[in-house]
Amino acid sequence: MSSKELLNYDHIVIGSGLAGLFTAVQLSKLGTVAVITKRGVDESNTKYAQGGIACVMDKEDSFREHVKDTMIAGDHLCKEDVVMTIVENGPAAVNELIELGAHFTTRGEMGHSDDGKDYDLGREGGHNKRRVLHAGDITGEEVEKILINTCRSNRNITFFEYHIAIDLVTTSRLGWLGEDSVLGAYVLDIKKNLVKAFTSLSVTVATGGAGKVYLYSSNPDIACGDGVAMCYRAHVPIANMEFFQFHPTILYHPTVKSFLISEAVRGEGAILKRHDARGNLVEFMDRYHEMKSLAPRDIVARAIDNELKRSGQNCAFLDIRHKSEEFLKLRFPNIFEKCLEVGINMAKDPIPVVPAAHYCCGGVKTDINGFTGINGLYAVGEVASTGLHGANRLASNSLLEALVVAKLAAKDIKSKIKVLSDTRASGKIPTWRSGNATNSDEQVVLTHNWDEIRRFMWDYVGIFRTNKRLERAKNRIKNIRREIEKYYWDFLITQDLVELRNIASVAEIIIDSAMNRKESRGLHFNADYPQREPEMDYVDTVIQQPYT
Ligand code: FAD
Numbered sequence: 313m314s315s316k317e318l319l320n321y322d323h324i325v326i327g328s329g330l331a332g333l334f335t336a337v338q339l340s341k342l343g344t345v346a347v348i349t350k351r352g353v354d355e356s357n358t359k360y361a362q363g364g365i366a367c368v369m370d371k372e373d374s375f376r377e378h379v380k381d382t383m384i385a386g387d388h389l390c391k392e393d394v395v396m397t398i399v400e401n402g403p404a405a406v407n408e409l410i411e412l413g414a415h416f417t418t419r420g421e422m423g424h425s426d427d428g429k430d431y432d433l434g435r436e437g438g439h440n441k442r443r444v445l446h447a448g449d450i451t452g453e454e455v456e457k458i459l460i461n462t463c464r465s466n467r468n469i470t471f472f473e474y475h476i477a478i479d480l481v482t483t484s485r486l487g488w489l490g491e492d493s494v495l496g497a498y499v500l501d502i503k504k505n506l507v508k509a510f511t512s513l514s515v516t517v518a519t520g521g522a523g524k525v526y527l528y529s530s531n532p533d534i535a536c537g538d539g540v541a542m543c544y545r546a547h548v549p550i551a552n553m554e555f556f557q558f559h560p561t562i563l564y565h566p567t568v569k570s571f572l573i574s575e576a577v578r579g580e581g582a583i584l585k586r587h588d589a590r591g592n593l594v595e596f597m598d599r600y601h602e603m604k605s606l607a608p609r610d611i612v613a614r615a616i617d618n619e620l621k622r623s624g625q626n627c628a629f630l631d632i633r634h635k636s637e638e639f640l641k642l643r644f645p646n647i648f649e650k651c652l653e654v655g656i657n658m659a660k661d662p663i664p665v666v667p668a669a670h671y672c673c674g675g676v677k678t679d680i681n682g683f684t685g686i687n688g689l690y691a692v693g694e695v696a697s698t699g700l701h702g703a704n705r706l707a708s709n710s711l712l713e714a715l716v717v718a719k720l721a722a723k724d725i726k727s728k729i730k731v732l733s734d735t736r737a738s739g740k741i742p743t744w745r746s747g748n749a750t751n752s753d754e755q756v757v758l759t760h761n762w763d764e765i766r767r768f769m770w771d772y773v774g775i776f777r778t779n780k781r782l783e784r785a786k787n788r789i790k791n792i793r794r795e796i797e798k799y800y801w802d803f804l805i806t807q808d809l810v811e812l813r814n815i816a817s818v819a820e821i822i823i824d825s826a827m828n829r830k831e832s833r834g835l836h837f838n839a840d841y842p843q844r845e846p847e848m849d850y851v852d853t854v855i856q857q858p859y860t
């Protein structure tokens with residue numbers, strides 16, 4: 313496959329979740345924007361966000377307290393200046409979203425007898441205050457819908473749906489001398505089976521997370537870590553990938569996969585329980601943390617894992633039966649309905665739950681503006697590691713980060729536009745060439761490797777790690793990656809192949825990062841080094857493909 317198709321835009325954004333769409337809205341003030349997205353425009357992690365956006369909107373709350381809760385959850389790895397900037401810029405960014413038409417649930421709508429204008433703020437794990445703005449329990453769907461409409465009605469923004477970015481094109485990749493700059497990206501048009509070359513002044517990678525690297529995950533299929541893998545191949549440093557967050561409460565059911573029971577349910581008083589020897593449901597989080605069921609996520613997920621392994625039970629239970637059916641339907645309409653579909657009435661039945669991979673706290677290392685260090689190349693949203701989350705993300709801080717950093721990235725790009733224009737003027741990128749590659753003969757190689765990676769990552773690089781488990785995982789991933797790289801160069805490119813290659817690369821980065829960190833901290837627990845080492849406070853794990 314080769315292609316003569318070359319497309320020019322002032323700016324490229326890869327991904328159409330909250331980070332990509334909000335960045336596109338900001339960049340459209342500077343010029344034309346191509347939003348490249350590998351499925352339909354609304355398919356993203358963002359679409360499934362339930363709890364909401366953490367933001368200081370209440371006079372009883374303060375920036376200082378939000379910063380403090382974020383830093384505590386992050387277990388001595390957050391960058392305080394980054395945390396402060398994101399928290400302090402939160403209200404302005406959220407208000408911009410509201411001006412675009414986003415609606416968040418008010419206290420009046422929840423039946424409280426105030427003036428009906430104040431927002432109904434939810435609470436989640438690790439937050440000492442109610443500060444989570446929500447649109448019922450479908451916050452992500454609400455913000456995604458508003459931003460898609462905003463982009464669709466903006467003449468400067470063009471969507472390229474079912475287009476998957478394969479790789480970034482940088483000056484170093486083309487063998488140019490001087491400072492490394494991004495020139496564009498190679499993109500597979502999935503429906504036409506054609507590789508296109510996009511050129512631009514800036515490229516913003518907003519490809520979201522990598523939950524699909526694990527067998528059980530709350531994430532939709534798009535979450536393959538594409539952005540991390542592409543940036544790694546482009547020699548951008550990748551930080552703190554050992555910190556993969558497992559959400560404690562995914563619905564445990566044989567036919568429903570990946571359905572989240574929001575932490576906001578615990579925020580409204582739900583208690584985590586398990587069966588004791590007599591078959592009674594008993595609380596257990598009181599033995600693990602003073603905040604009990606509302607402790608930070610790393611602690612809750614590990615506690616559930618421990619309880620289940622010790623007792624041999626399949627799941628824990630979330631008990632909110634003390635709340636009325638009327639309240640639960642009003643506050644959690646989506647969760648209530650989904651549970652009811654499978655015969656669980658939240659007001660009468662405890663909800664069976666298990667932990668699953670949820671959020672990638674590490675990622676492409678950037679500064680507070682999403683800048684990667686390569687001229688013109690930015691990473692925003694879950695794909696990035698700005699320093700906000702540290703070793704464990706505080707609930708509902710990711711949508712906040714995506715909003716704030718999208719604005720800062722666009723501002724930074726604006727300030728550098730002259731330099732970026734000069735680089736683009738100095739050369740063209742070649743169109744894609746496939747050499748002698750042929751159609752794949754054995755699709756089973758892809759499915760087999762995909763399944764194998766996800767299973768050993770779950771078994772060996774999950775909530776509870778040991779040196780031996782990590783070594784086993786490392787041996788397997790080395791072989792699989794060798795096989796995939798050969799396959800990649802021999803056969804014509806397909807979406808499955810691009811995603812498998814990326815997930816394998818991300819798996820290896822997670823394993824290497826976990827092996828490098830010889831302590832336990834936040835989400836990374838290694839039984840061979842069970843303590844947090846004070847000399848590792850605020851020390852990132854950084855993995856970078858060297859320039860040769
Ligand atoms: P995404 O929303 O995942 O968007 C990524 C986009 O990139 C998608 O459009 C995808 O198709 C596209 N893409 C990926 N690779 C490529 C490629 N190679 N080429 C082209 N396109 C590509 N966070 C909160 O703060 N509050 C919550 O309440 C909350 N609830 C959550 C509930 C669930 C079930 C899940 C899964 C996550 C939740 N999170 C929550 C986390 C949060 O939703 C995500 O971190 C956030 O939405 C990420 O936004 P994003 O724009 O960075 O990525």
Ligand code: SIN
Pocket residue numbers: 361362363364572573574575576671706707708709710
């Ligand atoms: C949830 O609603 O529990 C998810 C919140 C988050 O991941 O931030």
